[in-house]
Amino acid sequence: MNATRSSKKQPPKPDKITFKERLAALRNLPQFFKLVWQTSAWMTACSFMLRIIRSAIPLAILYVGKLIIDQVVMLSRNHGGQSHYHLWQLVALEFGLAILSDTLSRGITLLDSLLGDLFSNETSIRIMNHAATLDLDQFEDSVFYDKLERARQQTVGRTVLLSQMMSQVQDLITMGFLAAGLMAYNPWLIVLLLIAVIPAFLGESYFNDQGYALTRGQTPERRELDYVRYLGASDETAKEVKIFNLSGFIINRFKVLSNQFYSDNKRLALKRSGWGVFFAMLGSAGYYAAYVVIILRAVNGSTSIGDLTFLAGSFRQMRSLLENILTRFTSVSQGAIYLADFFEFFQIKPKITLSKNPRPFPKPIKLGFVFEDVGFKYQNAERWANRHLSFTLKPGEKLALVGENGAGKTTLVKLLARLYDPTEGRITLDGHDLKEYDLAELRLQTGIIFQDYLRYQLTLSQNIAVGNIAEQENHELIKVAAHQSLADELAERLPNKYDQMLGRRFFNGVDLSGGEWQKVALARAYMRDAQLLILDEPTAALDARAEYDVFQRFAQLTEGKSAVLISHRFSTVRMADRILVLEKGQLKEIGSHQELLNLGGRYAELFNLQAAGYR
Numbered sequence: 122m123n124a125t126r127s128s129k130k131q132p133p134k135p136d137k138i139t140f141k142e143r144l145a146a147l148r149n150l151p152q153f154f155k156l157v158w159q160t161s162a163w164m165t166a167c168s169f170m171l172r173i174i175r176s177a178i179p180l181a182i183l184y185v186g187k188l189i190i191d192q193v194v195m196l197s198r199n200h201g202g203q204s205h206y207h208l209w210q211l212v213a214l215e216f217g218l219a220i221l222s223d224t225l226s227r228g229i230t231l232l233d234s235l236l237g238d239l240f241s242n243e244t245s246i247r248i249m250n251h252a253a254t255l256d257l258d259q260f261e262d263s264v265f266y267d268k269l270e271r272a273r274q275q276t277v278g279r280t281v282l283l284s285q286m287m288s289q290v291q292d293l294i295t296m297g298f299l300a301a302g303l304m305a306y307n308p309w310l311i312v313l314l315l316i317a318v319i320p321a322f323l324g325e326s327y328f329n330d331q332g333y334a335l336t337r338g339q340t341p342e343r344r345e346l347d348y349v350r351y352l353g354a355s356d357e358t359a360k361e362v363k364i365f366n367l368s369g370f371i372i373n374r375f376k377v378l379s380n381q382f383y384s385d386n387k388r389l390a391l392k393r394s395g396w397g398v399f400f401a402m403l404g405s406a407g408y409y410a411a412y413v414v415i416i417l418r419a420v421n422g423s424t425s426i427g428d429l430t431f432l433a434g435s436f437r438q439m440r441s442l443l444e445n446i447l448t449r450f451t452s453v454s455q456g457a458i459y460l461a462d463f464f465e466f467f468q469i470k471p472k473i474t475l476s477k478n479p480r481p482f483p484k485p486i487k488l489g490f491v492f493e494d495v496g497f498k499y500q501n502a503e504r505w506a507n508r509h510l511s512f513t514l515k516p517g518e519k520l521a522l523v524g525e526n527g528a529g530k531t532t533l534v535k536l537l538a539r540l541y542d543p544t545e546g547r548i549t550l551d552g553h554d555l556k557e558y559d560l561a562e563l564r565l566q567t568g569i570i571f572q573d574y575l576r577y578q579l580t581l582s583q584n585i586a587v588g589n590i591a592e593q594e595n596h597e598l599i600k601v602a603a604h605q606s607l608a609d610e611l612a613e614r615l616p617n618k619y620d621q622m623l624g625r626r627f628f629n630g631v632d633l634s635g636g637e638w639q640k641v642a643l644a645r646a647y648m649r650d651a652q653l654l655i656l657d658e659p660t661a662a663l664d665a666r667a668e669y670d671v672f673q674r675f676a677q678l679t680e681g682k683s684a685v686l687i688s689h690r691f692s693t694v695r696m697a698d699r700i701l702v703l704e705k706g707q708l709k710e711i712g713s714h715q716e717l718l719n720l721g722g723r724y725a726e727l728f729n730l731q732a733a734g735y736r
């Protein structure tokens with residue numbers, strides 16, 4: 122396949138986020154919470170309950186502390202004349218509360234991390250499930266990849282959001298308890314508290330916006346960085362990287378990209394910490410102002426020593442709680458904005474639509490596939506890959522496609538398998554548009570092996586079974602398929618026969634030669650009882666004898682079935698019933714080998730050119 126792809130679309134540059142958008146993004150939270158609840162209802166409920174109990178503890182500890190101090194002061198004034206029993210009761214109570222608090226915190230952390238792991242796994246599965254429903258051309262679009270990448274990032278990042286949301290609820294309740302205590306003594310302290318904390322909140326939310334805009338803007342480069350990392354260290358690339366001595370080139374590219382990230386992130390981090398110091402100072406000033414007020418009241422005798430410690434403790438805790446709540450608000454709303462990216466991915470719908478009342482697939486096919494003035498243009502491409510194609514693929518016919526690189530052969534078979542729908546014209550099967558049939562059944566009835574088939578790092582048996590994965594345990598069928606594609610001889614030679622791990626990535630893996638891999642791939646086509654077989658240059662890597670044998674068998678095994686063969690070897694092509702010559706996406710000639718030779722046109726020219734090479 123000769124792909125000169127132009128990508129005219131520029132990735133969208135994100136604008137800064139306004140406070141309104143931040144609030145609006147919170148609307149994503151209920152849907153997120155639903156996903157978490159679906160992951161594990163009991164864990165979510167337990168974590169929630171534990172947090173509610175945990176949130177009352179700080180106030181209780183402070184209050185018991187105050188009672189202890191007042192008791193100590195009273196006992197010290199009485200010079201030991203009274204029983205200490207009540208004091209030790211209070212100390213024991215505070216000790217019990219402290220233990221309870223620790224135990225609850227541990228329980229909450231445990232539940233959150235287990236729930237987080239489950240959520241991350243389930244989300245990855247959701248993403249894979251959704252990606253499986255999307256069309257091939259959506260995978261060929263860089264903007265789509267950016268969305269996919271952002272959705273993927275969310276699987277891990279969002280588990281943090283979950284515990285943040287829960288902690289937010291917990292801290293709000295604790296705050297409510299403490300505020301009630303503080304209000305009872307001196308409501309002005311609350312005002313002082315807000316003054317101390319609000320600047321920090323505004324600063325935090327400003328820097329979070331900046332951080333988000335930066336991360337989002339970096340998505341394409343981040344994907345490139347991942348790709349460069351893969352090029353630099355992977356079994357699939359190692360050979361070429363060595364031969365062409367590319368490691369310097371790759372490492373340089375990695376350095377340029379990663380340095381760019383580093384300096385962008387560093388700039389922001391430096392600004393953020395500078396301002397952070399200033400806001401922390403403001404917070405401390407507010408705290409000490411309140412402290413002075415409380416001390417003065419204690420010195421005047423209007424509050425007890427116990428009250429002094431209670432108030433100072435409440436104020437200190439409330440300050441840090443409020444700070445946490447406000448900064449967490451920015452990161453929760455931040456997370457909610459990232460969630461929008463996540464949900465956006467699930468909103469991408471496949472363009473290849475499924476018929477609501479699909480027709481049953483004809484068994485057997487009676488009239489065949491008819492191309493009616495079919496044209497196809499890849500998205501973002503200038504040229505038509507196929508244009509004005511009109512011909513019939515008759516039932517049982519073996520049709521070969523020939524043409525120069527980029528003539529549109531692979532595109533034609535992709536249209537036949539409905540990996541794309543025609544841009545113009547239509548393809549019919551037994552008189553009805555291909556779109557009227559059930560897509561899954563069409564795929565099941567089509568056995569197709571592409572020239573760039575995958576070499577799975579799986580066992581030999583699994584590598585063949587991918588042709589019909591429902592039959593992966595049907596060892597007999599796998600052996601028969603291997604026999605038909607000549608891969609059985611290979612199986613005999615492998616140390617673990619059909620259970621041999623192929624490829625080098627996993628333990629005890631064995632790599633195969635190009636031709637051996639091709640035989641394995643070819644066996645996939647025989648794994649299903651398809652009515653249409655498509656082989657896109659299936660024998661390019663086979664030696665002459667193997668190719669002859671493969672095609673002899675292919676002709677016998679596919680008797681009565683339609684087949685489309687793409688090949689640049691005329692020794693293969695001539696075995697077909699008819700040959701379709703493509704030129705710049707258009708049908709140039711069609712007919713049998715002999716007819717086209719007699720015609721003396723493009724086929725005859727190409728055939729004679731190749732034949733001359735053998736004389």
Ligand SMILES: Nc1ncnc2c1ncn2[C@@H]1O[C@H](COP(=O)(O)OP(=O)(O)OP(=O)(O)O)[C@@H](O)[C@H]1O
Nearest residue numbers: 122123124125126499506526527528529530531532
């Ligand atoms: N995914 C794609 N996006 C954009 N353009 C594409 C894509 N795939 C192929 N093309 C373009 O469509 C045209 C037809 O390509 P196609 O792969 O069908 O050719 P082919 O005849 O199979 O070539 P080859 O003999 O090299 O395999 C080419 O110009 C190619 O650059």
